[in-house]
Amino acid sequence: MSTQAAQTAHDAHTHTHTVKRYRGLLDWLTTVDHKKIGILYMIAGLFFFVVGGLEAILIRIQLLKPMNDFVSADTYNELLTMHGTTMIFFAAMPLLFALMNAVIPLQIGARDVAFPFLNSLGFWTFFAGGVLMNIGWFNGTVPDSGWTAYAPLSGPTFNGTHGMDYYVIGLQIAGIGTLLGGINFMATIINMRAPGMSFMRMPIFTWSIFITSVLIVFAFPVLTVGLVALMFDRLFQANFFEPGTGGNTVLWEHIFWIFGHPEVYILIMPAFGVISEVVSTFSRKRLFGYSSMVFALVLIAFLSFMVWAHHMFATGLGPVANALFSIGTMLIAVPTGVKIFNWLFTLWGGSIRFTTAMLFAVGFIPTFVMGGVTGVMLASAPADYQYHDTYFVVAHFHYVIVGGMVLGIFAGLHYWWPKMFGRMLNEGLGKLTFWTFFLGFHLTFFVQHFLGLLGMPRRVWTYLPNQGLDTMNVISSIGAFLMGFGMIVFVVNIIITWIRPRNAAADAWEDGRSMEWSIPSPPPEYNFKQTPLVRSYDAWWKEKMDGKTEMTPAEPVGPIHMPSPSILPLLMSVGLFIAGFGFMYDHLVLSIGGLAITFACMLLRSVFDDRGFHIDPEEEVHA
Amino acid sequence: MSAHQHAEGQLPHEPEKATLEGRNKVLGFWIFLGAETVLFGTLFSAFIALRHQVLDGPTAQHLFELPMVFASTMILLTSSLMSVFAVQAMHNNKVKAMIGWLLITILLGLAFLGLEITEFNTYVKEGHTLKTSAFSSSFYTLVGFHGAHVAFGVLWIGLLIAQILKKGLTVVTAPKIYLSAIYWHFIDVVWVFIFTVVYLMGKVG
Numbered sequence: 001m002s003t004q005a006a007q008t009a010h011d012a013h014t015h016t017h018t019v020k021r022y023r024g025l026l027d028w029l030t031t032v033d034h035k036k037i038g039i040l041y042m043i044a045g046l047f048f049f050v051v052g053g054l055e056a057i058l059i060r061i062q063l064l065k066p067m068n069d070f071v072s073a074d075t076y077n078e079l080l081t082m083h084g085t086t087m088i089f090f091a092a093m094p095l096l097f098a099l100m101n102a103v104i105p106l107q108i109g110a111r112d113v114a115f116p117f118l119n120s121l122g123f124w125t126f127f128a129g130g131v132l133m134n135i136g137w138f139n140g141t142v143p144d145s146g147w148t149a150y151a152p153l154s155g156p157t158f159n160g161t162h163g164m165d166y167y168v169i170g171l172q173i174a175g176i177g178t179l180l181g182g183i184n185f186m187a188t189i190i191n192m193r194a195p196g197m198s199f200m201r202m203p204i205f206t207w208s209i210f211i212t213s214v215l216i217v218f219a220f221p222v223l224t225v226g227l228v229a230l231m232f233d234r235l236f237q238a239n240f241f242e243p244g245t246g247g248n249t250v251l252w253e254h255i256f257w258i259f260g261h262p263e264v265y266i267l268i269m270p271a272f273g274v275i276s277e278v279v280s281t282f283s284r285k286r287l288f289g290y291s292s293m294v295f296a297l298v299l300i301a302f303l304s305f306m307v308w309a310h311h312m313f314a315t316g317l318g319p320v321a322n323a324l325f326s327i328g329t330m331l332i333a334v335p336t337g338v339k340i341f342n343w344l345f346t347l348w349g350g351s352i353r354f355t356t357a358m359l360f361a362v363g364f365i366p367t368f369v370m371g372g373v374t375g376v377m378l379a380s381a382p383a384d385y386q387y388h389d390t391y392f393v394v395a396h397f398h399y400v401i402v403g404g405m406v407l408g409i410f411a412g413l414h415y416w417w418p419k420m421f422g423r424m425l426n427e428g429l430g431k432l433t434f435w436t437f438f439l440g441f442h443l444t445f446f447v448q449h450f451l452g453l454l455g456m457p458r459r460v461w462t463y464l465p466n467q468g469l470d471t472m473n474v475i476s477s478i479g480a481f482l483m484g485f486g487m488i489v490f491v492v493n494i495i496i497t498w499i500r501p502r503n504a505a506a507d508a509w510e511d512g513r514s515m516e517w518s519i520p521s522p523p524p525e526y527n528f529k530q531t532p533l534v535r536s537y538d539a540w541w542k543e544k545m546d547g548k549t550e551m552t553p554a555e556p557v558g559p560i561h562m563p564s565p566s567i568l569p570l571l572m573s574v575g576l577f578i579a580g581f582g583f584m585y586d587h588l589v590l591s592i593g594g595l596a597i598t599f600a601c602m603l604l605r606s607v608f609d610d611r612g613f614h615i616d617p618e619e620e621v622h623a
Numbered sequence: 624m625s626a627h628q629h630a631e632g633q634l635p636h637e638p639e640k641a642t643l644e645g646r647n648k649v650l651g652f653w654i655f656l657g658a659e660t661v662l663f664g665t666l667f668s669a670f671i672a673l674r675h676q677v678l679d680g681p682t683a684q685h686l687f688e689l690p691m692v693f694a695s696t697m698i699l700l701t702s703s704l705m706s707v708f709a710v711q712a713m714h715n716n717k718v719k720a721m722i723g724w725l726l727i728t729i730l731l732g733l734a735f736l737g738l739e740i741t742e743f744n745t746y747v748k749e750g751h752t753l754k755t756s757a758f759s760s761s762f763y764t765l766v767g768f769h770g771a772h773v774a775f776g777v778l779w780i781g782l783l784i785a786q787i788l789k790k791g792l793t794v795v796t797a798p799k800i801y802l803s804a805i806y807w808h809f810i811d812v813v814w815v816f817i818f819t820v821v822y823l824m825g826k827v828g
Contacts, residue, residue, distance in 0.1 A: 114647040114650075115647065115651060179658060183651055183654045183658065184651070186654050187647055187650045191646060191647050191650055192643075217658045217661075218657065218658070219661075220658070221658045221662035222661060222662075222665045224662060225662055225666055225669065226665070228764065229669060229764065232753070232760065232764060233760075236753055236754070237754045238753050238754065238760035239676075239754070239755075239756060239757040239759075240669065240673070240757060240760055240761065240764075245676075245678060245756060245757060246673065246676030246677070246678050246756045246757035246758065247673070247676070247757045248672055248673060248676075248757065251669060251672050251673070254668075255665060255668075255669070258665075606782060606786070606799075607786065609790075609795050
């Protein structure tokens with residue numbers, strides 16, 4: 001396109017429609033920019049991480065000594081329910097979505113996700129659901145049936161207060177957001193890759209998010225149905241899980257775990273991706289066995305749908321079912337082992353830099369292996385009768401979720417922080433975070449294996465003295481405080497970094513391999529001035545090795561089309577939030593009014609086309 | 624930007640896939656239908672697990688009137704065919720014909736809904752409500768979810784007809800028509816399974 005033609009085209013666009021752009025708070029409430037939505041997810045996720053962490057600290061204070069009466073048994077039930085639910089749905093998931101949003105479009109050379117509006121809607125529905133569930137704390141009716149909400153404990157017969165309504169409706173609203181996110185990122189990764197980026201040239205983090213999104217799309221609707229059924233039981237006297245009227249409590253277990261098992265893989269897959277990126281970058285080596293890594297991800301995702309009943313060995317499904325699910329579960333160790341060895345071989349012979357991100361990644365590997373080994377132990381159905389519902393299980397899933405996913409998230413946050421904010425986190429404080437969090441983690445949960453083997457049951461608010469449990473519980477609580485301290489250091493690090501100048505280089509770690517490191521930190525609103533041409537795996541590394549200082553462009557410079565900001569996603573979520581309360585407290589006006597707001601916003605969105613606006617990157621530079 | 628280039632002139636061959644936005648919508652919607660499949664799959668599983676728990680309520684054999692349900696099935700299958708004709712008309716750029724076919728589609732959808740409401744009404748009179756038994760709860764949830772999908776589809780396609788009248792057929796409106804059509808087919812396929820699993824198996828098994 002000649003410059004004159006470009007100019008005419010540009011004039012035609014800018015003058016035909018102007019879009020109102022907001023500043024300050026309204027900018028954040030209306031944004032459809034994936035980078036800003038990523039930051040929103042991160043802030044909300046860290047907030048709920050702190051809330052869930054405080055709940056954990058209260059649990060550990062209660063268990064500090066035998067027969068403690070720091071909290072009552074009822075409060076303890078509420079704390080452990082809210083700790084589990086908050087950490088999984090409102091801390092871990094949004095932190096993963098934060099990394100997905102911040103990084104994926106940059107890694108595939110796209111200007112945004114496939115559906116920017118839905119992306120914003122996904123964030124606000126998640127946030128509305130999280131707030132709704134936690135409001136229970138303020139009026140004294142808190143969910144208290146465990147994060148698994150097993151029927152009939154969670155049903156109206158045994159749980160007459162509004163506590164579990166907050167769980168059911170809060171998760172339902174948040175689940176909409178997660179499902180939208182899954183659909184969005186699947187479509188983005190399939191359709192929006194830059195020219196030249198074939199599937200087998202995608203960065204491994206992109207692959208892991210692609211597989212995660214597939215799991216979300218096929219697992220979350222199951223939870224939706226389970227929650228609908230439980231809600232009908234609780235609010236409209238339906239009989240899905242009410243044994244007295246023909247309902248079936250085992251049905252809830254099946255529904256919950258058909259969702260729940262893929263869910264824990266939704267949590268760990270992105271961590272696999274982060275660790276692969278970090279290990280490869282700071283070993284200054286191409287990831288060892290890239291294609292086997294991809295294959296392992298796909299295989300783990302497939303198997304994750306085949307093993308849900310290993311959570312139900314003690315339910316009594318019979319020896320044949322238990323044996324099959326045992327074998328299926330153990331099979332998962334094979335592709336996971338492939339990944340572990342690939343990480344080790346990537347490290348082998350690399351010129352390793354122990355940055356904070358790398359420390360978290362290197363700490364992840366043995367910790368996750370330990371969680372995997374106890375996983376195989378639990379997969380053995382006869383032995384599981386011994387471990388079931390003891391602290392051994394608690395130790396196992398904290399090793400894979402905290403030792404696996406949370407270390408992965410910390411690695412990712414430290415690694416991509418300069419890309420998200422243009423500022424490097426302080427390395428000294430980062431290393432202090434790592435060592436306190438890492439040691440605190442092992443102190444807290446390693447002893448819990450033995451507490452479990454000694455027979456200490458999980459979910460019970462206290463224990464008797466002189467049964468060999470006292471000392472290890474003290475150790476475990478001290479570890480929890482140390483993790484809390486590590487978290488405080490991380491927050492201090494964020495604040496200190498915040499007041500430092502914004503001076504991170506584009507290729508902040510100098511050894512970046514994928515395309516997010518080829519553009520400024522933080523990237524401009526449109527990400528890439530020109531859509532890049534991808535010439536190999538590790539696209540940016542390839543250009544650097546060829547002596548280039550930027551990606552090879554695949555298009556001339558021209559005006560860039562951007563989607564308009566919109567307040568509708570926030571309003572739609574507020575509508576759902578109001579309707580949720582209407583359903584809970586039987587206010588027909590509130591329920592209908594809330595849903596009316598949501599549907600009215602959908603109507604507006606459908607009727608008024610979003611024509612967006614255009615940015616001219618050349619002008620931006622001059623301005 | 625290609626989104627507006629064709630608005631005045633000739634529409635491209637497959638207007639729903641002419642822009643990246645359109646292609647994203649079509650792909651995203653297929654993925655959404657994948658999620659919907661899992662949603663209905665779970666509802667079916669719950670129904671199959673609970674369908675014999677009738678307690679003191681009326682049984683499936685007693686309740687279901689196959690001729691009526693068969694009529695509903697035929698109506699919905701025909702409306703699905705009508706939306707195929709609508710998409711064909713769209714591909715041939717015959718806007719008036721397309722609107723006609725879409726109108727018939729939603730009229731048949733409304734007829735289906737009318738029959739379903741009558742049917743539910745009869746059941747309630749016979750003492751078969753959401754609260755009666757596990758069978759009734761899972762029946763109303765599964766069939767009701769489908770009915771809600773039909774109702775949403777009718778409103779959606781109705782809104783799209785209004786938009787076409789106002790904005791004409793463009794590369795922005797064409798993907799919407801296309802998506803509503805595949806949505807409508809999906810609802811139809813779900814109904815085929817409901818007819819088999821709920822009604823036929825309820826009458827026989």
